[in-house]
Amino acid sequence: MSExxxxxxxGHSSAGIKAINQDAFAxxxxxxxxxxxxxxxxxxxxxGVSAAAESEVASQMAVTGFITDYYATPPTWSVRKxxxxxxxxxxxxxxxxxxxxxxxxxxxxxTFSAAVIKSNTLHVFHAGDTRIWHQRGATLDxxxxxxxxxxxxxxxxxxxxxADSHLEVDYxxxxxxxxxxxxxxxxxxxxxxxxARLRELLGAADDLETIARRMTDEALAQGADxxxxxxxxxxxxxxxxxxxxxxxxxxxxxxxxxxxxxxRIDGFEVLEVIFSGTRSHMxxxxxxxxxxxxxLKAPSQTFAEDAIYLDGFIREEWVGQRIDHPNVMKTYExxxxxxxxxxxxxxxxxxxxxxxxxxxxxxxxDAVRAVIRQVIAGLRAFQRADMVHQDLKPENIMIDRDxxxxxxxxxxxxxxxxxxxxxxxxxSVPQGSVNYVAPEYLMxxxxxxxxxxxxxxxxxYEMITGALPFDxxxxxxxxxxxxxxxxxxxxxxxxxxxxIWVEACLKKALQPNPAQRYEAFSxxxxxxxxxxxxxxxxxxxxxxxxxxxxRFWKALAIALLVLNIVQLAWHH
Numbered sequence: 001m002s003e004x005x006x007x008x009x010x011g012h013s014s015a016g017i018k019a020i021n022q023d024a025f026a027x028x029x030x031x032x033x034x035x036x037x038x039x040x041x042x043x044x045x046x047x048g049v050s051a052a053a054e055s056e057v058a059s060q061m062a063v064t065g066f067i068t069d070y071y072a073t074p075p076t077w078s079v080r081k082x083x084x085x086x087x088x089x090x091x092x093x094x095x096x097x098x099x100x101x102x103x104x105x106x107x108x109x110x111t112f113s114a115a116v117i118k119s120n121t122l123h124v125f126h127a128g129d130t131r132i133w134h135q136r137g138a139t140l141d142x143x144x145x146x147x148x149x150x151x152x153x154x155x156x157x158x159x160x161x162x163a164d165s166h167l168e169v170d171y172x173x174x175x176x177x178x179x180x181x182x183x184x185x186x187x188x189x190x191x192x193x194x195x196a197r198l199r200e201l202l203g204a205a206d207d208l209e210t211i212a213r214r215m216t217d218e219a220l221a222q223g224a225d226x227x228x229x230x231x232x233x234x235x236x237x238x239x240x241x242x243x244x245x246x247x248x249x250x251x252x253x254x255x256x257x258x259x260x261x262x263x264r265i266d267g268f269e270v271l272e273v274i275f276s277g278t279r280s281h282m283x284x285x286x287x288x289x290x291x292x293x294x295x296l297k298a299p300s301q302t303f304a305e306d307a308i309y310l311d312g313f314i315r316e317e318w319v320g321q322r323i324d325h326p327n328v329m330k331t332y333e334x335x336x337x338x339x340x341x342x343x344x345x346x347x348x349x350x351x352x353x354x355x356x357x358x359x360x361x362x363x364x365x366d367a368v369r370a371v372i373r374q375v376i377a378g379l380r381a382f383q384r385a386d387m388v389h390q391d392l393k394p395e396n397i398m399i400d401r402d403x404x405x406x407x408x409x410x411x412x413x414x415x416x417x418x419x420x421x422x423x424x425x426x427x428s429v430p431q432g433s434v435n436y437v438a439p440e441y442l443m444x445x446x447x448x449x450x451x452x453x454x455x456x457x458x459x460x461y462e463m464i465t466g467a468l469p470f471d472x473x474x475x476x477x478x479x480x481x482x483x484x485x486x487x488x489x490x491x492x493x494x495x496x497x498x499x500i501w502v503e504a505c506l507k508k509a510l511q512p513n514p515a516q517r518y519e520a521f522s523x524x525x526x527x528x529x530x531x532x533x534x535x536x537x538x539x540x541x542x543x544x545x546x547x548x549x550x551r552f553w554k555a556l557a558i559a560l561l562v563l564n565i566v567q568l569a570w571h572h
Contacts, residue, residue, distance in 0.1 A: 003239065004037060005041060005118075005239050007041045007117060007235055008233070008234045008236060009043065010212050012216050013230075016219075018225075018227055020056055021227050022050065022059055023048065023059060023186050023228075024059040024062070025043070025044060025063055027067075028041065028067050029041040038075040038417055039118065040117050041116070041117045041233070042066075042115070043114070043182065044112070044184075044231075045063070046063050047111045047186040047187065048109070048110045049111075058110040062094075065093075069086040073085065076322060076417045077386040077417050079116050079123045080123065083125050084125075084169065087167060088167065091161050091165075094108050094109075094110075095162050095163070095165050109160045109161065110161045110162065112127050112161045113128070115233060117235065119240075119422045120422045122174045122176050124171065124173070124174070126171075127159040127169050129187050130186050131146070133182070136180050138199070139199075140198060143174065144170065145170070179235065181234050183202055185230045186228065187226065188225075188229065189216060189228050189229065193218050201214055202232065208234060241422075246311075247305075247307055251310070254339075254340055255300075255340065256298050256340040258281060265340060266334055267334070268285040270285050270296075271283075271286055279299070279300055279303065280299055281299075283296045284347060289335075289336075294344040295347050298341065299342075307425055308425050309411075310341075311423075311425055312412060313341070315411060316331065318418075319331075319387065319410035320410060323381050323387070325377070325378055327374045327405050329346045329398070329407065330346040331343050331345050346406070348400050349400055353395070353398075354395050356371075357466070361466055362466070368463045369528065371397075371399065371405055371463070372456065372460055373525060375456060376456070376521045376525050378405065379407070379449070379453075382452070385415075386417060387413050387416065388414040388452055389407065389413055391411070391412045391413075392436060392459065394459060397459075414446075435458065435468055438454040438455060438514070439486055439513075440514050442480040443481075450514040453509060456524075457510045457524070461506050465494040469506070470487060470489065470510075471486075486512040500540070501535065503539065505524065505527040
């Protein structure tokens with residue numbers, strides 16, 4: 001197996017000619033390989049604002065608080081979401097401390113610069129005039145820009161942690177290579193040691209602590225009148241799996257043989273074969289110890305060599321154990337451990353939404369809302385976990401005997417936290433099922449919650465009308481060159497009693513361009529429940545060609561026919 005991320009740290013800080021050192025830095029590399037994969041290594045440097053009386057408290061709290069809280073965020077979150085959430089919390093805390101001083105000058109302010117190395121990527125978060133540099137070979141690039149403004153010939157910080165209720169943070173990412181070095185410095189150093197000299201010092205073969213001390217000593221020798229601090233990160237190994245290693249990891253357990261009622265596997269008795277197909281097998285099983293019933297799903301031997309399929313199968317189990325919501329199917333660990341590749345899922349007695357639609361070909365809107373409201377609740381649980389389902393369709397939505405909706409099938413779920421980990425598997429093919437896939441995937445663009453919203457709107461449209469909202473030849477493509485290739489068919493053409501405000505809601509949710517859809521699931525739910533006069537008025541104002549193309553062309557054809565008849569009569 002590929003070794004986990006390996007980095008080394010080295011740093012040095014000095015008060016210099018000042019009485020108090022208001023700089024602070026910290027770094028952390030988790031001991032557990034799994035945490036290194038999901039969270040990476042962190043390095044943070046802060047420079048307390050000199051004019052603030054207690055800025056050393058702010059800088060020390062910022063570096064330690066960021067590292068502690070960052071590693072406490074959910075493993076499903078992306079680096080950007082995790083770091084951004086932590087930074088917002090730290091900034092609010094410092095801002096409130098300053099605000100509590102009843103109008104006295106801010107006493108706790110600090111710059112903030114953090115480098116997070118996860119998989120083969122460097123993530124940079126920055127506010128203020130501390131800097132982050134990236135060295136590769138003989139090249140040293142400054143990745144940050146100083147947030148300063150000049151007034152009366154003096155420079156002032158334009159951004160600082162704790163200065164405002166909202167902290168604007170610069171973010172960028174860059175791919176790393178083994179041998180790269182990352183340098184974090186305060187202005188007491190880079191203000192007096194030129195970049196060419198920093199590059200020369202950073203490239204030395206000495207240990208990192210020695211290099212860091214040389215940089216701070218040289219800054220002081222050049223007349224630095226501020227605290228001086230540097231933190232260096234050396235990249236020694238990046239966890240890049242080969243395809244062969246990926247296969248070995250995925251095939252740690254063998255695929256079980258096809259089972260029949262009465263067979264046993266790892267302490268579970270097969271009671272019923274629910275489904276047996278070319279891709280997978282599903283069984284209703286009973287735990288021999290507890291008597292509890294589960295669904296056991298195992299992959300088919302047909303896909304034993306398909307690494308992408310097996311990766312998705314393992315992902316299903318992982319996701320189901322991390323989203324705890326009544327509208328999302330749960331998966332469970334086998335308390336006794338398992339010898340084969342399968343997972344245990346929640347046993348749901350009921351029907352899928354496709355079957356419900358067949359039994360309810362023209363459902364009242366309230367019945368549709370009751371289902372969609374629960375699907376939205378489940379999708380919001382995915383969104384909070386920084387996940388996108390990516391394969392929402394009627395077959396993946398179950399309705400149990402009590403009317404409770406459950407979202408299933410997590411094999412293609414986009415998990416921001418794990419999908420940042422470099423993989424040799426090619427997952428560039430469009431996600432989702434034919435007729436329900438969001439157009440951005442067909443454009444080769446990444447998905448977001450708006451992709452799930454589009455798929456949900458297609459399902460809603462189909463529940464109401466019994467048909468799909470786009471011309472089938474267009475939606476069945478695997479690639480499109482422009483969003484304009486998809487032509488929406490108004491729902492009122494297929495269900496004439498549909499209120500126009502519901503039509504307006506569906507049309508907005510089904511915009512091919514994701515930027516033109518709703519900005520939140522709650523907005524779609526609101527407009528699907530209560531009339532939105534503005535949205536309805538906007539739809540009414542649209543030209544007939546856009547609202548009802550068939551009616552427009554029919555009217556135009558009649559007008560041309562009448563015109564031709566009039567002209568013939570005139571000539572005769």
